[in-house]
Amino acid sequence: MRTQRRSLVLLTWLAFAALGGLLWASQFEPRAYVLAPWLALVPLLLLMGSPRPALLGFVHGVVYWVASIPWIASTLVTYGQLPAWLSWALLGLLASYLALFHAAFTGFGARLWGRGGWSAMVGLPALWVVLELLRGWIASGFPWNIAAYAWVDVPGALPLSSWLGPWGISYLVVLANLGVAMAIAMRRPRLGAIAVLVPLTLLPLAGRFAHGEARPGPPQTVRLLQPNIANLVHYEPLPAMRNYARLVSMSEGACDRAGALVVWPESAGWPFDYPRDANFRDDLHRLAARGCPILFNTAFQESDKRWRNAAFLLLPDLREQRADKRHLVPFGEYVPAKALFPFLDSLARNAGDFTAASELRLLDWGREKLAVAICFEVIFPGEVAEAVRGGATALVTITNDAWYGDTSAPWQHFRAVRFRAAEERRPLVRAAITGISALVRADGSVASQLGPYQQGVLRGEVVGGVGLSPYARRPWLGPALAWVLAIGALVLVRRPFATLRASTPPPTRNFAP
16 A cells, blocks of 8 residues: 555656646747746756655656757658657657756755755755756757746846856746745745845846947948748759759849848858859859858868868958858767767768867958857857957857758747847847848847748848957856855755754655645
8 A cells, every 4th residue: 555655656746747847848939938937947846855856857857858859850850861760769868868967956956955945045046057057068068948048038137148147047047936946845935035036136137237338330231131941851953053043132132232241041052162163152252242241151171171161251352251160060060979989970871070160260341340150059158258258249140940840949049049149248140041030139139030931131230349248258157156056055965954953944845746
């Protein structure tokens, strides 16, 4: 009888963990919520009061990742040409790896939760941030859907990121949810209220103390092309040439003002190689000579046989500048550890074999210095901050999100883009081959955009920023504080519970959903 009861309790907790994972995944759908992200992590935090917190945290993580990034499986089927069962199995493996960070959070955090009080309130959000940092660093990094992005439409969150960075916003997200969880499960409602009031107090102040200012001088004109070109699974000459003709025609129409920067999305000129393909090069020279500089992307092979993924800026006088991609996509642009594990190369047979750039290059466009992030690169906050410290006055990102179809992936990617603009206090322009193309202001708000699967030219103006936001100046500070607070709190709770029992009421450890 006792065994049956234990099994029933465990099944109840497992169901609660799975539902919690679905709730958290719902915060990263195309629609962004304002109130729900203040509650969506509460189930995960309550799991720390369960009999098996690490296991239940793992279940929460697996369900969350499978539900929030299912587009990885469909991409592997369509473009990796893998069987559906294998694609979903690989997604399951990735989700299981990423779920280990959830398991670590609930496993290590259970000690803090059990102690309660200030050590939990300070230490648990810091522990979450540390694990997000590790996820964004280990094995090339995957800082996708960090907690901060759930607050993309919460008033004040984007401006506040110029002070705290994305990791500081993640801290506040977890802190707010922790306050609700503490009010539910512990006899410390006052402390829970404080945890919620901290972000509520900071958010309205962010806009009043904005850093960075517009550079002097008139704005410069930009034209962002969104040709709505789908990726071809196999190269077919006729569809490829039709796509290319559409791109050239749109470029001619976009050059409606001398000096306007025409921005092509990533892969728009595929499969042509700019340095080597004479016809492609002549077309681009002809377009630029009309009086509009063109920023475009191409893959090309250098004389040493190494492949590069690069952004070129071609000026009307046909002078060229180039910025190579520095952060490549694992299994997309290179296969990691293929010398040690040869089978990976055959598994990812459609992956490229690119070489990453080792230096940062900015592109000079009139009065602006452009930092270009090619697709995946924009999700790494520290790399964008490095470019701004290097002198970038405006940000550009070019991407090909057509891989992921009509899913939440383009919207998830776009959330990171808005945070990069707000963190650095720099205007950002984004050209995406099937959307979302956008002009983003220096506070992270959207001036104009073209949604997924629309075709058109987005017209606007850019005035770059000068000065450094607190985050751009010291992007390491927030992560360093998170490490100190997390380690300090975990060390503190290793002390015997008896030493603090007199001053700390015991929480309800066996809270049941």
